[in-house]
Amino acid sequence: MASATAPAERPPPVLRGRHDFPEISGRIAGVVLNGRLPRYFWAAFFLCFMLVLVFFYAITYLIAVGVGKLGIDMPVVWGTMISNFVWWIGIGHAGTLISAVLLLLRQPWRASINRFAEAMTLFAVAMAGLFPILHLGRPWFFYWLLPLPNTHMHWPQWRSPLVWDFVAISTYATVSLLFWFMGLLPDLAMLRDRAKTRGAQLFYGILAMGWRGSARHWARYRVVYYLMAALATPLVVSVHSIVSLDFTFAITPGYHSTIFPPYFVAGALLSGFAMVLTIAIPLRWAFSVEDLITLRHMDNAAKLMIAAGLIVAYGYASEAFFAWYSGEAWERTMMVQRAIGPYSTLFWIMLACNVGALQLLWFRRVRLNMPVLFAIAVIVNIGMWIERYVIVVSGPSRDFLPSAWGDQSLTWLDFGILFGSIGTFFALIFLFVRILPAITIFEVEELAEETGRAA
Amino acid sequence: MSLYGLIAAFAEPDALVRAASAMREKGYRRMDAFSPFEIRELETILEIRRTRLPWLVLAGGAAGAVLVYALMLYSVEIDYPVNVGGRPLHSWPPFAVIAFEAAILGAALAGFVGMLWANGLPRYHHPVFNAETFSYARGGKFYLLVETADPSFRKGVTKGQLTRLGAETVEEMEA
Numbered sequence: 290m291a292s293a294t295a296p297a298e299r300p301p302p303v304l305r306g307r308h309d310f311p312e313i314s315g316r317i318a319g320v321v322l323n324g325r326l327p328r329y330f331w332a333a334f335f336l337c338f339m340l341v342l343v344f345f346y347a348i349t350y351l352i353a354v355g356v357g358k359l360g361i362d363m364p365v366v367w368g369t370m371i372s373n374f375v376w377w378i379g380i381g382h383a384g385t386l387i388s389a390v391l392l393l394l395r396q397p398w399r400a401s402i403n404r405f406a407e408a409m410t411l412f413a414v415a416m417a418g419l420f421p422i423l424h425l426g427r428p429w430f431f432y433w434l435l436p437l438p439n440t441h442m443h444w445p446q447w448r449s450p451l452v453w454d455f456v457a458i459s460t461y462a463t464v465s466l467l468f469w470f471m472g473l474l475p476d477l478a479m480l481r482d483r484a485k486t487r488g489a490q491l492f493y494g495i496l497a498m499g500w501r502g503s504a505r506h507w508a509r510y511r512v513v514y515y516l517m518a519a520l521a522t523p524l525v526v527s528v529h530s531i532v533s534l535d536f537t538f539a540i541t542p543g544y545h546s547t548i549f550p551p552y553f554v555a556g557a558l559l560s561g562f563a564m565v566l567t568i569a570i571p572l573r574w575a576f577s578v579e580d581l582i583t584l585r586h587m588d589n590a591a592k593l594m595i596a597a598g599l600i601v602a603y604g605y606a607s608e609a610f611f612a613w614y615s616g617e618a619w620e621r622t623m624m625v626q627r628a629i630g631p632y633s634t635l636f637w638i639m640l641a642c643n644v645g646a647l648q649l650l651w652f653r654r655v656r657l658n659m660p661v662l663f664a665i666a667v668i669v670n671i672g673m674w675i676e677r678y679v680i681v682v683s684g685p686s687r688d689f690l691p692s693a694w695g696d697q698s699l700t701w702l703d704f705g706i707l708f709g710s711i712g713t714f715f716a717l718i719f720l721f722v723r724i725l726p727a728i729t730i731f732e733v734e735e736l737a738e739e740t741g742r743a744a
Numbered sequence: 745m746s747l748y749g750l751i752a753a754f755a756e757p758d759a760l761v762r763a764a765s766a767m768r769e770k771g772y773r774r775m776d777a778f779s780p781f782e783i784r785e786l787e788t789i790l791e792i793r794r795t796r797l798p799w800l801v802l803a804g805g806a807a808g809a810v811l812v813y814a815l816m817l818y819s820v821e822i823d824y825p826v827n828v829g830g831r832p833l834h835s836w837p838p839f840a841v842i843a844f845e846a847a848i849l850g851a852a853l854a855g856f857v858g859m860l861w862a863n864g865l866p867r868y869h870h871p872v873f874n875a876e877t878f879s880y881a882r883g884g885k886f887y888l889l890v891e892t893a894d895p896s897f898r899k900g901v902t903k904g905q906l907t908r909l910g911a912e913t914v915e916e917m918e919a
């Protein structure tokens with residue numbers, strides 16, 4: 290409890306006030322079971338659902354007419370589809386970091402935000418997985434990436450980063466789903482026992498698999514849950530490293546760099562934490578759970594953003610330095626062209642967002658001011674998308690021979706798919722908040738028990 | 745309908761732990777506890793053996809890696825060897841990347857399925873759900889179950905003992 294005599298430097302408490310167990314589970318489960326959500330919730334969902342329709346239309350158009358309708362053009366044959374992919378997969382990573390790494394490090398503050406962060410991971414990976422497939426040109430042949438017996442007698446090219454990517458993303462999606470569902474199991478049982486209607490009892494009852502909270506079950510559950518966290522941690526690092534290898538295995542200037550794997554992982558964490566805050570700040574306000582998702586969570590997430598953001602800034606500096614230090618004319622030219630060439634506006638906006646605006650988070654007053662923090666999180670989200678786009682297009686547009694230089698300009702289809710995917714992601718988040726408990730009930734109860742004992 | 749056991753409800757986790765250890769001292773062994781979150785102290789009191797699931801997770805990971813590596817070797821060495829400028833067919837660095845992902849996938853699947861299997865889930869009927877007072881969540885209660893299969897079980901005596909240990913309710917549970 291923060292008392293009036295507490296020094297200002299002390300972090301705000303993880304949970305505010307005293308809670309007993311029926312109160313916690315009643316409040317969190319009530320959001321789902323009572324089903325009385327404010328009108329603005331459905332209004333916001335409606336807006337997102339409009340974007341879902343845009344997404345469906347754009348995808349149908351893309352498949353029917355072809356990828357030529359996107360901005361991509363020779364020589365810049367990678368465009369928004371790849372930057373969308375990298376952006377979404379990066380957003381997913383913060384969810385795994387919160388749920389797995391902070392669990393292993395025994396950071397108790399993760400308990401009230403890990404559930405929706407994991408859901409965020411799942412939906413972000415679901416979005417990310419679409420883009421490489423849509424970018425194939427003939428998306429219906431995507432299963433050729435799988436080692437399936439077929440009459441063509443062909444195998445996937447195991448040495449290609451694109452195949453590693455396919456393997457990494459599908460593994461990541463599966464493991465995230467298992468980890469998320471396993472964490473949900475006790476909460477589903479809680480919803481089953483609290484549900485009043487027959488339909489809800491059946492729905493949550495079937496999903497809960499008959500969980501009854503036996504001490505013997507809990508013992509096995511904990512061991513496996515920690516092991517899953519320990520497996521997810523190296524997985525998440527490997528996934529974004531492999532994504533970066535899609536670039537670095539090419540000799541294109543601006544792609545071919547050894548800093549990429551750590552730089553991409555840090556970028557993923559930065560954009561992921563920005564998205565966590567983008568969701569958490571309205572969520573805690575809309576459902577009045579400011580005492581469960583407290584300023585301490587916001588403060589810590591903002592600090593992690595600063596940490597990841599500094600590594601990203603180091604990545605920018607290192608890219609520029611090694612372009613110069615390599616002594617290769619085309620690497621140097623690409624770097625100069627990035628700053629003054631056709632995409633220079635985007636490059637400077639990217640620096641302003643990801644390096645400039647981020648520095649405001651050094652101030653405690655900014656970290657604890659929710660509207661400002663929300664604005665910075667949105668700015669960083671935008672900045673990170675631009676970063677991926679700049680990386681994707683600036684290399685191929687300015688490669689070895691000036692006679693082969695060229696640009697791409699975005700079309701309505703690029704924007705339709707980008708904003709459509711954003712709308713679909715948030716629509717899924719809205720449905721998740723409506724159907725499943727957005728805060729892990731049993732872990733918050735455990736936390737309340739521990740803090741109650743310590744007090 | 746036969747009697748499965750007696751289920752006692754406690755208001756606080758500490759009360760459940762005290763009651764469980766007191767019942768253990770009285771010689772009861774066939775007991776189980778139910779709580780909305782894990783209570784670590786119960787592990788020694790209820791003599792819960794360390795789970796061997798980590799070995800299953802290890803086996804799942806090893807199986808994933810070995811199977812996928814073998815598949816890649818078979819495809820490049822036997823089924824469809826392609827000689828590219830005399831480079832080795834067995835290029836282990838890229839294969840290791842895919843084998844690593846397969847190891848994680850195998851281990852996670854083994855862990856999840858193994859946890860359900862060892863816990864006997866999904867199981868939609870269990871005597872504990874027959875108890876009127878048992879609710880996994882509603883009251884925020886902590887339950888101790890003494891089974892009739894316990895050699896020291898005497899319905900009246902056991903019920904009295906549980907009540908004296910501070911149980912709010914003691915219910916006879918049908919199998």
